Amino acid sequence: MNAEPGTTSTQHNKKLTKSDAKTLSLSALGGALEFYDFVIFVYFANVVGSLFFPSEMPEWMRQVQTYGIFAAGYLARPLGGIIMAHFGDLLGRKRMFMLSIFLMAVPTMAIGLMPTYASIGLAAPLLLLLCRVLQGAAIGGEAPGAWVFVTEHVSKHRIGVACGTLSAGLVAGILIGSLVATGIHATFTAQQVHAYGWRIPFLLGGVFGFVTMYLRRWLHETPIFKEMQSHKTLAEEMPIKSVIKNHLPSVFVSMAVTWVLTAAIVVTILMTPSLLQNLIDLDPTTALEANSLAIIFILIGCIVSGSLADRFGNGPIMAIFSIGLAASFWAFYSTMLQDTTYLFPMYAVVGFFVGIVGVVPAIAVKSFPAAIRFSGLSFSYNVAYAIFGGMTPMLVSTMIANDPMSPVYYVAGVSAVGVIASLAVICFSPKLDLTAGIA
Template sequence: MTTAQTQQQTATPPSQRRKLTLEDVKTLSLSALGGSLEFYDFVIFVYFANVVGGLFFPADMPEWMRQVQTYGIFAAGYLARPLGGIIMAHFGDLLGRKRMFMLSIFLMAVPTLAIGLMPTYEQIGLAAPLLLLLCRVLQGAAIGGEAPGAWVFVTEHVSKRHIGFACGTLSAGLVAGILIGSLVATAIHSAYSAQEVHAYAWRIPFLLGGIFGFVTMYLRRWLHETPVFKAMQEHKQLAQEMPVKTVVKEYLPSVIMTMAVTWVLTAAVVVTVLLLPSLLQNVIHLDPKTALEANSLAIIFILVGCLVSGALGDRFGNGPIMAIFSIGLGTSFWAFYSTMLQDTTYLFPMYCVVGFFVGLVGIVPAIAVKSFPAAIRFSGLSFSYNIAYAIFGGLTPMIITTMIIENVMAPAYYVAFVSLIGVVASLAIIRFRPTLDLAANPA
């Protein structure tokens, strides 16, 4: 057993088998609310990418180049995630979870509000896209610390028996942020004409996001530092060297495990949620309205799946539930996608089934937080999750769009392959479950 694991046994407070309290419910609610609003801030950009591209780049720029540069700025947010996540996790392991929890929402609220107030290219020239890029980098750094920080924060507040449900609740909140973004974008385009959206209405979602962020900061003032971190402070058991250095030196198998399940998470979210509406429009020529309606309904089922997978993980173990949901994701998406190529009659019910199994994103963080001891948990989770998300989340759209030229079934092949990775990871989780549980919250 490593020194960090021994320290964690001493630092973990008692009452690991207690029921959820009102304080736990408040913590989960505020954390999920903050996560959903922060994710809204991060994704709202993509819903207005075409408008932003037309306003923040020269009018005489070729359309394809404008699109490339606009989505390049969007992608910069993903590339900034690992650095921001690692830095915030480093100080989260040394100074406290709550401080970084507050910092992440601040780093998201300020640039989101700034985008809503920012002058366009016509007003300030080249400075406009450069400022936009800076804001996206700050947003990426914020989201890189938010998700891992929130998962660590809630799991260190609840008892061991509720870790899965806590992670599932928080993941549902993050997914809800995507749904809020979709609904707000739909409302803006419905309430304003195309000319009004281009003139000023595009700013409204960003201004709302900034306001939401500051409201969330105020609400999070009522949260308390986690019992686990306070116990480590009292016993002087915080990491003695750079936490991420300890992660790489002593917990490489845990890093690999977390990156593997994160790969499954990215395939589930990027392919079946973010890319699929466009694929349905481009491949089978489904009208945009129907595609977005089906997508929104599927996201609601993802929320349900997150809660169910987390709760079942607490009851039956994370490994078996991860395996079941991985198999369900691969088979349901294969059936859905191959059917849609021929007949869209059952678009809505079949997409909802896929959405439910995408709910495996609720069990992934529970697996990850149990892979690292408390002294380096934030850094271990943030390093593994954000590196994997930057690589696989960033490459997946390119892989899918390249493969689909050769074979229209490419999205189904990719999801099936990554689902198999999830099953293999599940077997490893089942095999090493005692070690992983001990590293997280020894009884």
């Protein structure tokens, strides 16, 4: 393949260097801290719901309202992501990388300091909604920007392991959230958590965000963007316009694999601890400990799936992990409703197959040429996440009232979409331009 603008021939056989490792490490660590800020909300959804909505509201309605505010963060992702991606394609990847973390740190700390419904009435949930919207705008630029950033620092033969490593870092943010939530519940009584303990994770998140800003000072702009800038080969029209006009097949494939990612993370990891507590009265500490173990196995699964994708191709690994996700979650969830004896090992297996999130960005980031890569990935990923990730908690919460097995059916259906998408990658990858502009 001839190198096009955004590539250099000397990079084609480049292995991961110390500089690459530093970039991956700092990007993954920063992403972990930022994802912690975004997901800590869901671990305290029950407490937040009781504090920020009227006490006379029915429990099911309070839960739907709380997850609705959670969903608002997802719905804000496309706008924030598209705007940051637009300037990331025109002005540089690093600048937007720094902006996203600032937009995350401020509202996270604000939530930790915010008065509740008992103090300021209706203003409390409205302010909470505003903070979630700002968080959503920030995270909309973070994940796509991070994937673009690291893949433009490594060889095309290392994209899978780079995306897998970075995804592991992002998921580590969820692990940090789970561990912090576990620690809060283990340290404080339920009354203390309700009174003030719930604020601690959000205040920590604000501090984590500013630490991340400091760490990212040491990152450098990507070689591919620098080369496009020097050769004046940046996008000549609005990047998002080019994405929609010229790359719709890539958009559809990227959105499909993102849907799988949302089901894997939102249902099996973020929602399952609360679902098990509500359905079978599982102790919160036990649920969160099992959840933490599952997330550790996601980290392993991310790196394994990314490495295997480099060796065997994205399509086959996407298909294998999609099938594994559906089968393992079906076995785990249906068993837990009857018997929790094997809670920890079975949840660990589910976690490993949630490692599919390591190969998803490798598919999406390769689908767009360098000049519009950030915009293409951000548009596809964030629109899909807004639709599927944002609506999933409310949809599953509503469905589960009629059938406790609804989460299983949903994950199985979306996993089938993953298999179909993997076939598209295998059969039509040349038309999707899956290596355009990658060194």
